Amino acid sequence: MVQMDPYDVLGVPRNASAAEVRRAWIEGVRRHPPDRDPEGFQRLREAHDRLKDPWFRSTERLFGRSDLSSLSDLAEVFSGKRRWLGPEPWLRLIGRSER
Amino acid sequence: MARGSRRKRKRGRRKQPPGAASPERSRDRVRLLLERGRTREAVDLARELTKTHPGDDSEDLLIRARLARAGSLADAGLLRDALRLLDHLEVKHPRAREETRWLRLAIEVRSGRLDHILRELAAAEAEEDDARIARVHDILRREMRNPAIVAETPLLPPDHPLRKEAAAAARIFERLVSGPQAPNEDPPAAAVPRRSPFAPWVLAGRAIQAAYRKDVETLRRLERSLPASSPPSRILPLLKVMAGLAPPAGLDLAEGRVFDAVEGGRGSLSHRLRKLEKEIEEGEAGAAETSAFRLVREIRTRDPTLVPEFQRLLWEAWARSELPLEILDDVFTDTGCSESEMYRYSALTLERHGALYAALGAWDSFLEKAGTRLPPREIAMVRLRQARLAAALQEDLGAESDDPWEVIVDPLLFLDAAAEAFPCARTFEPLMDTLTARGRKEAEAVALRWHESDPRALAPLLHLLHSTERRGAIRKALKWIEKIEAVEPCHPEARGGRFRLLLAGATYRIRRAKFHLARRDIEDLRQTPRGADPEFQCLLDGLSWFAAEGETQRTATLRSMDADLGEHGTDLLLRQMERQLGAKRFVPRLPSRDGRPPPGRVIPILARLARVFIALDWTLFPPAAWKKALRAALESWTDPSVRDLDPLCRIMMNEGEWDILYLLSGKGLLHGGAQRYRFLFYRGQSFVELHEMDRRRSCLRAAQELARRAGDRETEAESRDGLFPDLPQIGVLMDFPAEEDETPLSREDLAHIIEFEANAPLKRRRPRRRRKKIRDIAELFDF
Known part of the structure; x- marks a missing residue:
């Protein structure tokens, strides 16, 4: 089971710099202000606290991610990263002949 | 046929x-x-x-x-x-x-x-x-x-409503399928009326957003609104799969492709990873090598940060199936994997297989090969991990404590190396904890090292304060307090510690007749916040009396004490302090004065001295005449306060004066307000006779529960201890249930107990005394 990934919560890549993490945090707080969405804000804050900590990143780098214990788990990592395809594939799907 | x-x-x-x-x-x-x-x-x-x-x-x-x-x-x-x-x-x-x-x-x-x-x-x-x-x-x-x-289309004029609606619908659809929108931030669709032929496109765009968010409720709502005859409704089966409402197996080829693209190619990647796992499990080294080679390239294109994870997991799976690791060289070197990284994978694999000693060696090799390329923080992290492994190994070796390996794998070595590599709280803390747990003197030296590397860290300063205080190095401890106050001016440990240390210094010097030094300590004590508190003036005056330079100064001090406590109170305080200071050899002779309790002032004087002595962790031993006077004064005490009642209860409990404690707790139950649970505790403690055990039990249980609710951990613990006293035979004789068998007290039960005890008669009920016969005692036992 893949745990809540702080990178996904903040929407930053794993190699994001400290400045990028901070920008994502500020943007996230704008979207989930603590008074209107306390749960979302709490999630964001936990994710930001973890990514801010250089030991967290070094732990992952040195000892591997705790949520990955077998090769097939690796595919699960991609599930949290859905891609936005733009209109083309959807229009192709809508415009094709009947199923 | x-x-x-x-x-x-x-x-x-x-x-x-x-x-x-x-x-x-x-x-x-x-x-x-x-x-x-x-x-x-x-x-x-x-x-x-x-x-x-x-x-x-x-x-x-x-x-x-x-x-x-x-x-x-x-x-x-x-x-x-x-x-x-x-x-x-x-x-x-x-x-x-x-x-x-x-x-x-x-x-x-x-x-x-x-x-x-x-x-x-x-x-x-x-x-x-x-x-x-x-x-x-x-x-x-x-x-x-x-x-x-x-x-x-040029066939319609630009301002034709249909063309405008189509443009708006196309724009909204494109926006909705190109990136995430916050749940309540869908683009405004006023330009596309609900009856427009293009309205289904807006609904479809919203449904796609909902499917990405896995917002099942919104998707279902939009599904109901989307006309089944409109082309956009064709994507609904795929959207249901995306939202987790249907399995991907029901998708056709084209839908499956879009789904895979949305999921970042997860479907095909998952299939190939599983295939690789199977090949490794079945020992097909050649096929597995080819698959791994292709996969590592694909993962590198998709997300290069995941390549090390792939290599780690591949190494583990490979080693688990006992395939020759040399085969992996090509797969790893192709991605620029260094030798040190391979040692890292190896160490992690060995850890997973429980080969802790070999893992320790692999980590050493990793550090050696990585050399200076590894930042100090990461060196420290590896050392900390080695310390954990060594601790686990030591635990495994257990009984074989004379094993020569134990010296090699002492976690302290790794903890020390970690602190050396990257001195900070995360490396010093475990080192100091381990040294302290082992009672090793080096803990103080390590705290000093920590303090030198980070002068603003409080933990080493506090450790140094406590260790020097334990050694009796009061002046040194005071210097540490100054350093703590420089970092955090209002640190409670420093504030309380200064008074405690100066007091210890003053009493030590009085005992050794170094009165001039003691007077300096007393002056310093007067400068502390507690020393400036009028409540503690009598204590400092008392110390000044013992450390006075001559008879003139002593008389002046005595006069000041008399004004504060009265002649009787001063006498009581000086006698109690004399007892506390111990060595009478150098202590001046107490004046010969009237030591009888003053009628009408017994309660305030005793309560004040009790407060001061409790705060200093000293013990007050009121003379019998004072206790008798207190008991008499209680009956006419009309305005009791928690401030006086609580220390008096504590002192009487220490003295074992159960009847006085019973009376005091009764007052407290009537006037205690939010603190009534404390008096319920004292009331419970006042019951020591066998026939009172049920009341003791109910009072202490109620006190424990109310203290828990009030967050008063100390009273809660004391009540629990009182429930199960060091007299197990009482519990056995009274058939007390075990703690875990208790049914929790309800709000009504608690209110009933408080009301009952608060209104209980002031005079305790006692059983008719008669000579105990052996027959009576034997009745208590079930034989």
Whole structure:
């Protein structure tokens, strides 16, 4: 089971710099202000606290991610990263002949 | 045989001349075929029917069959064939021209040709023919595959409402499928009215957003709103899979491709990773190497940060199946994996397999190979991990403590190396904890190292304060307090610690007759916040009296104490302090004064001294005459306060004066307010006779529960300890249930206990005393 990934919560890549993490945090707080969405804000804050900590990143780098214990788990990592395809594939799907 | 005969029967049925059946049955059959979508057979049969039974009915049926056939050809994507059939239909059946024309328009729209339909729309609008306009809109709703085509067509003027609606719908759809929108931030769709032929596109865009968010409720709502005949509704099966409402197995090839693209190619990647796992498990080294080689490249293209994870997991799986690790060299070197990284993978694999000692070695090799490329923080992290492994190894070795390995794998070595590599709280803390747990003197030296590397860290300063205080190095401890205050001016440990240390210093010096030094300590004590508190003036005056320079100063101090406590109170305080200071050798002789308790001032004096002594963790031993006077004064005490009652209860409990404690707790229960639970605790403690054990129990249980609710951990613990006293035979005799068998007290139970004890008579009920007989005691035992 893949745990809540702080990178996904903040929407930053794993190699994001400290400045990028901070920008994502500020943007996230704008979207989930603590008074209107306390749960979302709490999630964001936990994710930001973890990514801010250089030991967290070094732990992952040195000892591997705790949520990955077998090769097939690796595919699960991609599930949290859905891609936005733009209109083309959807229009192709809508415009094709009947199923 | 059976198959052949079935085919024969089928062929026979098809070739059966329609004339063989009645025309009505043939027409029913044509209608049935049309209903079932078997249009080609329907056309064949209808054509035969027109030959055998010509007439309007048969022709109507043939027209209907051919229109349906054209529709099904268009559905299958054979648009040209469909249009050719419509041409034929127009020639053969001129009366079907109107129907044919509309169907032709629909097929043209489907193929992206808009000229005819828009001309039709223009004509209908010119004639204000609403029915025709509605029909055009209906065709656009059912057949339009992309609103952008209408938005960009030059056949409509730019300000035509339909063109504007199409442009807005195309814009909204594009925005909704190109990136995440916050749940309540959907783009405004006012430009596309609900009745517009392009409204389904806006709904489809929102449904896609909901599916990405896995917002099942919104997706279901939009599914209900989306017309099933509109092309955008075709994506609903895929959206349900994306939202987790349906399994991916139900998707066709095209939908599966889009799903895979949305999921970042997860489907194919998952399949290939599983295949690789299987190949490794089955020991197919060659095939696994090829798969791994391809996968590492693919993962590198998708997300390079995941390559080390892939390599780690591959190494582990490979080692688990005992495949030769040399084969992996190519896979790893291709990605620029260094030798040190391979040691890292190896160490992690060994850890997972429980080979802790080998893992320690692998980590050492990793550090050696990585050398200076590894930042100090990461060196420290590896050392900390090694310390954990070493601790686990030490635990495993357990009984074999004389094993020579134990010296090698002492976690302290790794902890020390970690602190050396990266001195910070995370490395020093475990080192100091381990040293302290082992009672090693080096803890102080380590704390000093920590303090030197980070002068603002409080933990080493506090450790140094406590350790120097334990050693009795009071002056040194005071210096540490100054350093703590420099970091955090109001640190409670420093504030309380300064008073405690100066007091310890003063009493130590009085005991050793170093009165001039003691006087300096007393002056310092007066500068502390607690020393400035009028409550503690009597204590400092008392110390000054013991450390006075001459008789004149002593008399002046005594006068000041008398003014504060009165003659009787001063006498009591000095005697108690003399007892506390211990060595009488150097202590001046106490003045000969009236030591009897002053009537009317017993309670305030005793309560104040009790407060001071409790705060200093000293013990007050009130003389019997004072206790007797206190008991007498309690009966007429009309305005008791928690501030006085609590220390008096504590002192009487320490003295074992149960009757006085009973009376005091009764006052507290009546006047204690929010602190009543503390007096319930004292009331419980006042019951020590065997016949009072039930009351003791109920009071202490209630006190424990109320203290827990009030967050008073100390009283909670004291009540729990009182419940299970160090007299197990009492519990056995009274048949007390075990702690875990207790039913929790309800709010009503608690209120009842408080009310009962608060209103209990001031005089305790005592059983009639009689001489105990052996027979009575024997009755207590069940034999």
